[in-house]
Amino acid sequence: MGNEGERDSAGVxxxxxxxxxxxxxxxxxxxxxxxxAAELGVHRSTxxxxxxxxENHDLVHQNDExxxxxxxxxxxxxxGATTARLDVVREGRPVGARLAAEVGxxxxxxxxxxxxxxxxxxxxxxxxxxxxxxxxxxxxxxATSNGKVLLAYAPTGRFEEVTAGRLTRFTERTxxxxxxxxxxxxxxxxxxxxxxxxxxxxxxxxxxxxxxxxDGTVVASLxxxxxxxxxTAERLSAVAAQVVAAAAEVxxxxxxxxxxxxxx
Amino acid sequence: MGNEGERDSAGVxxxxxxxxxxxxxxxxxxxxxxxxAAELGVHRSTxxxxxxxxENHDLVHQNDExxxxxxxxxxxxxxGATTARLDVVREGRPVGARLAAEVGxxxxxxxxxxxxxxxxxxxxxxxxxxxxxxxxxxxxxxATSNGKVLLAYAPTGRFEEVTAGRLTRFTERTxxxxxxxxxxxxxxxxxxxxxxxxxxxxxxxxxxxxxxxxDGTVVASLxxxxxxxxxTAERLSAVAAQVVAAAAEVxxxxxxxxxxxxxx
DNA sequence: CATTCTGGTGCGTGATACGCAACTGGATGC
DNA sequence: GCATCCAGTTGCGTATCACGCACCAGAATG
Numbered sequence: 217m218g219n220e221g222e223r224d225s226a227g228v229x230x231x232x233x234x235x236x237x238x239x240x241x242x243x244x245x246x247x248x249x250x251x252x253a254a255e256l257g258v259h260r261s262t263x264x265x266x267x268x269x270x271e272n273h274d275l276v277h278q279n280d281e282x283x284x285x286x287x288x289x290x291x292x293x294x295x296g297a298t299t300a301r302l303d304v305v306r307e308g309r310p311v312g313a314r315l316a317a318e319v320g321x322x323x324x325x326x327x328x329x330x331x332x333x334x335x336x337x338x339x340x341x342x343x344x345x346x347x348x349x350x351x352x353x354x355x356x357x358x359a360t361s362n363g364k365v366l367l368a369y370a371p372t373g374r375f376e377e378v379t380a381g382r383l384t385r386f387t388e389r390t391x392x393x394x395x396x397x398x399x400x401x402x403x404x405x406x407x408x409x410x411x412x413x414x415x416x417x418x419x420x421x422x423x424x425x426x427x428x429x430x431d432g433t434v435v436a437s438l439x440x441x442x443x444x445x446x447x448t449a450e451r452l453s454a455v456a457a458q459v460v461a462a463a464a465e466v467x468x469x470x471x472x473x474x475x476x477x478x479x480x
Numbered sequence: 481m482g483n484e485g486e487r488d489s490a491g492v493x494x495x496x497x498x499x500x501x502x503x504x505x506x507x508x509x510x511x512x513x514x515x516x517a518a519e520l521g522v523h524r525s526t527x528x529x530x531x532x533x534x535e536n537h538d539l540v541h542q543n544d545e546x547x548x549x550x551x552x553x554x555x556x557x558x559x560g561a562t563t564a565r566l567d568v569v570r571e572g573r574p575v576g577a578r579l580a581a582e583v584g585x586x587x588x589x590x591x592x593x594x595x596x597x598x599x600x601x602x603x604x605x606x607x608x609x610x611x612x613x614x615x616x617x618x619x620x621x622x623a624t625s626n627g628k629v630l631l632a633y634a635p636t637g638r639f640e641e642v643t644a645g646r647l648t649r650f651t652e653r654t655x656x657x658x659x660x661x662x663x664x665x666x667x668x669x670x671x672x673x674x675x676x677x678x679x680x681x682x683x684x685x686x687x688x689x690x691x692x693x694x695d696g697t698v699v700a701s702l703x704x705x706x707x708x709x710x711x712t713a714e715r716l717s718a719v720a721a722q723v724v725a726a727a728a729e730v731x732x733x734x735x736x737x738x739x740x741x742x743x744x
Numbered sequence: 745c746a747t748t749c750t751g752g753t754g755c756g757t758g759a760t761a762c763g764c765a766a767c768t769g770g771a772t773g774c
Numbered sequence: 775g776c777a778t779c780c781a782g783t784t785g786c787g788t789a790t791c792a793c794g795c796a797c798c799a800g801a802a803t804g
Contacts (some may be wrong), residue, residue, distance in 0.1 A: 227533030228761065230792065233542055234495040235537040242561035249751055259794050264752065269491030273499040282751055282800075287562040292600060295559030297617015298551040309613060316604065329553055336556060337613060340580065340604035349573060349601065351615065352560015356647035492792065494761065513782055523763050528783065546769080546782055 232265045233258065241276060241287045259368045274439050291474035296353070304427065304436045305337045307469040312339045312438060315462040317456055321442035323462075324350055325427075326362040327435065331362040331378050336436070355416070358383050358397055359390050361424035362437040368401040369426050369434035375401070381420040389414045389456045414444055423456045425463035430471030438463040488627070497522065498530045505540060505551045512548045552622045558617070568691060568700040569601045571733040575700060576603045579726040585706035587726075588614055590626040590693075590697065592634060597627040600700070622647050622661055623654050625688035626701040628674035632665040633690050633698035638667070673720045676703050678708055685711040687720045689727035694735030702727040709713050 233256055240255055241247055247255075253263035267285055270276040274290030299305045308325045316323040316339040323339040335350040356477050357363035357378055367375060379394035404410040409425040422441035429435040440459050441447075447455065497520055504519055505511060511519075517527035531549055534540040538554030563569045572589045580587040580603040587603040599614040621627035621642055631639060643658035655661050668674040673689040686705035693699040704723050705711075711719065 222582070228494050228498070228529050229759090230492050230494050230761085231533045234492070234498070235534070235539065238558055239537070240680070242558050245561075245565050250749090260751080261753080261795080262793060265492050265792075269495045272491055272496070273503070274512070275499065278751095286565060287558060289591070289598060289600075290563070291558045291562045291600065292554070293615050293618065294502055294506050294551060294555045294616075296599075296618070297509075298555045299616065301509050301550060313604070327553070327666070328558070334553060334556065335560075336553075339613075349603070352556050353562065354557065354560070365767090399581060409481040419499060463685070464538055493790090494792085514780085524782080525764080525784080526762060529761075532783090542782095 230266065230312060233262075234270060237263070237266055237270060238275065238287065238291075241285065246279075246284045246286045252285070266476070299336060302336065304466070308427065308436065308438065308466045309337060309339070311462050311466050311469070312337070313457060315438075315440065316340060319440050319458055321440045321447065324362060324439045326366065326424075326437050326439070328357075328366040329354060330373075331357065331374075333357055333360060333366055333437070335362075356384055356386075358392075359386050359412065359416045360439075361410045361412040361422040361441070362439045364401060364404055364412065365424045365426050365437040365439075366434065367402040368410065368423065386416050387414055387418050389418075391415065392431075407456075409460050411452060411456070413452075419444050421452070422446075423452060423459050425456070425460040426467075427463050427470070428467040428472040432472065435470065436466075438466060495532065496536040497526075501527070501530055501534060502539065502551065502555075505549065510543075510550045511547045516549075524687070563600060566600065567734060568730070571731045572691065572700065572702065573601060575730050575733070576601070576727050579702075579704065579722060580604060581591040583704050583722055585704045586717070587709065588626060588703045589704065590624075590630065590688075590701050590703070592621075592630040592638075593618060595627065595638075597621055597624060597630055597701070599626075620648055622656075623650050623676065623680045624703075625674045625676040625686040625705070628665060628668055628676065629688045629703075630698065631692050632668040632674065639690045650680050651678055651682050653682075654678065671720075673724050675716060675720070684709050685716070687711075687716060687723050688709060689720070689724040690731075691727050691734070692736040696736065699734070700730075702730060 235352060236256060237252055239410075240252060249264045249267060250260055251269065253260040256263060267276055271278065271285075271288070274288045274293070276285045277288035278285050304327065305325060312323040312325060324335055325337045326333045326335045332354040333356075335353050335355070338349055338351050355363065357367040367378060377397065379397065383392040383394070383397070384390070385392050391400060400410075409423055411421070411423050413421045421444040422439050424437045424439035426434040427436040427438055438459060440455055500520060501516055504516060508515075513528045513531060514524055516531065517524045520527060531540055533548075535542060535552070538557070540549045540550045541552035542549050549626040568591065569589060576587040576589060588599055589601045590597045590599045592598075596618040597620075599617050599619070602613055602615050619627060631642060639662065643661065647654070647656040647658070647661070649656050655664060664674075673687055675685070675687050677685045684705060685704040685708040686703050688701045688703035691700040691702055702723060704719055
């Protein structure tokens with residue numbers, strides 16, 4: 217069900233299988249040895265040994281003795297080391313935190329990950345009405361402000377890939393028409409920021425702006441998001457300016473000196 | 481620095497090596513194939529194939545073509561799936577977010593991970609003066625409020641293990657004496673919460689309370705932290721009560737019905 | 745209480761992951 | 775500007791090692 221065709225993976229067979237186990241657990245949440253074996257198409261004993269090795273490194277964890285397996289905290293440890301080293305997060309965090317305090321809304325940093333937006337870091341605003349923590353989540357590109365920014369500045373061809381399939385409708389206001397989306401993205405390139413009002417969830421509004429790396433390409437997107445009743449149409453443009461400014465500061469910290477250059 | 485001797489790891493050799501590569505990268509940040517090979521004690525070609533397989537799954541990433549390797553965003557993806565499934569985080573997040581809004585300080589959820597505290601999730605408060613994001617970080621048990629809670633309620637023997645080595649001094653106020661620490665932990669068990677003032681960083685104060693699982697054991701610790709000038713001595717007890725209440729609510733969501741039972 | 749799941753474990757064998765050696769291409773030396 | 779060195783990368787043959795088999799132990803189902 218719903219698996220992406222990744223038949224290319226070669227490399228070391230057993231390692232490849234072990235990593236597939238991690239992906240399976242990420243997708244299904246909890247699996248038994250037999251289920252894993254079935255999914256991989258190997259013998260149960262093979263699956264067991266793979267899982268046991270993963271468990272030695274705390275990457276998977278067995279609920280109760282002789283129970284099913286799920287991802288372990290070793291994964292969180294690794295991720296902490298990963299994001300700590302990622303330049304975008306390291307430089308973006310203080311700026312994002314300040315922005316969150318200024319506008320009082322939740323700030324997120326997301327990057328382009330294949331055909332989705334991957335949320336790397338989040339700084340909460342002052343509101344009690346707080347959206348969930350999106351860190352580590354992946355969300356479709358056409359329904360969020362971050363996604364629109366990332367897609368607008370993405371390498372040519374990516375847009376066609378994304379719009380090749382059907383665009384999932386999340387709410388009534390989700391943009392599901394490719395032509396309509398293309399127009400929006402052109403507007404994003406023009407203004408330098410993107411918005412999304414009630415497009416992913418009803419009552420959720422967001423503004424996002426691109427973060428440029430030293431080489432001038434867009435490496436991430438910075439957004440502020442909050443409830444629609446607070447991020448009203450008139451306030452949105454003011455917040456957008458702040459988001460753009462914050463994103464520009466992160467960009468300059470990453471060694472970007474130029475001005476936004478379109479169509480490059 | 482500070483590596484633990486893990487010679488027990490058996491299982492599937494190549495998988496074991498591949499996972500060791502991930503740990504090495506987490507520790508060193510960036511490594512070349514030859515360095516990895518030297519650390520593992522294998523041939524360069526072997527290390528290369530392991531890394532290549534990891535790269536196929538986005539768990540490592542090569543900077544520029546023919547460059548060094550670092551951890552990849554696949555790790556972040558996995559971690560997102562991991563924490564999303566962890567009961568403590570799932571149940572703790574809404575409660576923690578509300579607490580963060582109420583007290584206006586940063587809220588963290590941490591668990592006991594070997595001999596350190598592992599920070600799983602963070603909900604930022606209203607202040608612009610915001611501590612770093614600690615998610616995924618591991619910190620010594622004796623210098624933070626979360627660590628004290630986790631150590632106080634830890635299985636017997638853990639205290640001796642931790643105090644067997646020397647307790648690292650972070651600031652002037654860090655508790656580095658084992659007897660002094662034992663007293664504090666007893667007080668923690670007595671009051672039901674722990675504090676740490678200027679013990680990890682000067683100017684950083686925190687309060688933490690235990691989260692109980694359905695079986696009555698402590699599964700996590702919930703803390704509120706902020707600048708010492710704002711979390712003054714008189715305010716601290718009030719905040720402590722709120723933290724304790726929040727932690728208790730998370731506990732009940734996890735299926736814990738009893739009252740705190742000491743020395744169980 | 746038989747049956748049938750489950751996770752877990754020795755063991756022999758053949759697939760496979762390993763080390764070797766050679767290739768490539770950038771950096772350094774002189 | 776050529777030689778040298780060291781980096782990451784690749785084909786190949788072989789010995790290792792990871793695999794599947796058979797089997798064990800406990801839980802759940804009937």
